[in-house]
Amino acid sequence: MSDAPDRAAALRAYAEETAGCTRCPLAATRTQVVFGSGNPDADLLFVGEAPGFHEDQNGVPFVGQAGKLLDRLLAGIGLERSDIFVANVLKCRPPQNRDPQPEEIASCEPHLFRQIELIQPKLVATLGNFATKLLSGRSFGTCQDRPSASSRSPASVSTSPTFSKLSARSRCRLVLPGSDAASLWRINRLLR
Ligand code: SF4
Numbered sequence: 001m002s003d004a005p006d007r008a009a010a011l012r013a014y015a016e017e018t019a020g021c022t023r024c025p026l027a028a029t030r031t032q033v034v035f036g037s038g039n040p041d042a043d044l045l046f047v048g049e050a051p052g053f054h055e056d057q058n059g060v061p062f063v064g065q066a067g068k069l070l071d072r073l074l075a076g077i078g079l080e081r082s083d084i085f086v087a088n089v090l091k092c093r094p095p096q097n098r099d100p101q102p103e104e105i106a107s108c109e110p111h112l113f114r115q116i117e118l119i120q121p122k123l124v125a126t127l128g129n130f131a132t133k134l135l136s137g138r139s140f141g142t143c144q145d146r147p148s149a150s151s152r153s154p155a156s157v158s159t160s161p162t163f164s165k166l167s168a169r170s171r172c173r174l175v176l177p178g179s180d181a182a183s184l185w186r187i188n189r190l191l192r
Contacts, residue, residue: 002120008040011118014111018091024107026092031056036087036115043191044083045121045172046070047112047131050090052097061086070127077188087115089130100130109134113162120170123190124163125177132176135163 015035021027034051037060046062054064062070074080090100090108112134116124126132137160157174159167167173175190177183 004041007118007120011040011115014114014118018111021091021111024092024104026090026094026104029095030092032059033091034059034061034088034093035091035111036061036085038081038085039083040085040119042083042085042119043122044079044085044187045116045119045124046084046086046127047124047135048086048088048127049130050088050097050100051093053093055088056093061088073184077184079188085115085119085121087112089134105130105134109162113166116163116166116172117170121172123173123175123187125175125187127177135160135174136176137161137163 018035019033021033030051034055048061048066051061052064052066055061061067070086071081074084089112090104091111092108094100094104124135126135132138136158138158157176159174163174173190175187177187
């Protein structure tokens with residue numbers, strides 16, 4: 001499926017389907033599924049960890065302080081939320097914002113990979129260690145360990161087998177940015 005309107009319609013349908021997901025125990029404690037939001041034909045997809053309290057209440061990822069920071073960084077490179085798509089590794093809030101558990105990630109990751117398949121972004125940028133681990137296949141998170149080296153050299157970023165298959169089909173690349181303006185500028189260069 002390569003036509004943008006068709007992919008957007010398929011993404012909407014998938015969001016409706018995911019709203020009733022009960023694949024893991026988080027279905028019992030969430031207020032609602034936080035599927036993701038933004039441009040369904042975005043070149044840039046950010047992937048965070050999981051919804052927090054405000055996201056769970058509002059149904060939108062990256063609101064509150066984290067969202068304001070992301071908006072500021074995006075504005076610095078001339079982008080708005082409506083230009084990108086933002087999603088999380090987990091679509092439901094873990095109680096008390098605890099870390100995602102391996103079985104929850106395993107249950108939820110097909111949703112994220114389907115989103116990537118439908119959006120077909122040029123770049124997938126991770127926000128935090130859980131997204132980095134899942135998409136890079138590394139056993140450790142790199143955002144805090146080596147924030148800039150990987151985003152300077154995106155070709156050298158290793159990817160998980162599932163992401164590799166996706167990127168082979170759609171040619172999207174994985175970047176592991178730090179949470180600073182310089183990282184966003186590097187992403188901006190890669191998009192052009
Ligand atoms: S976290 Fe993911 S797998 Fe678990 S219930 Fe929510 S949408 Fe389904």
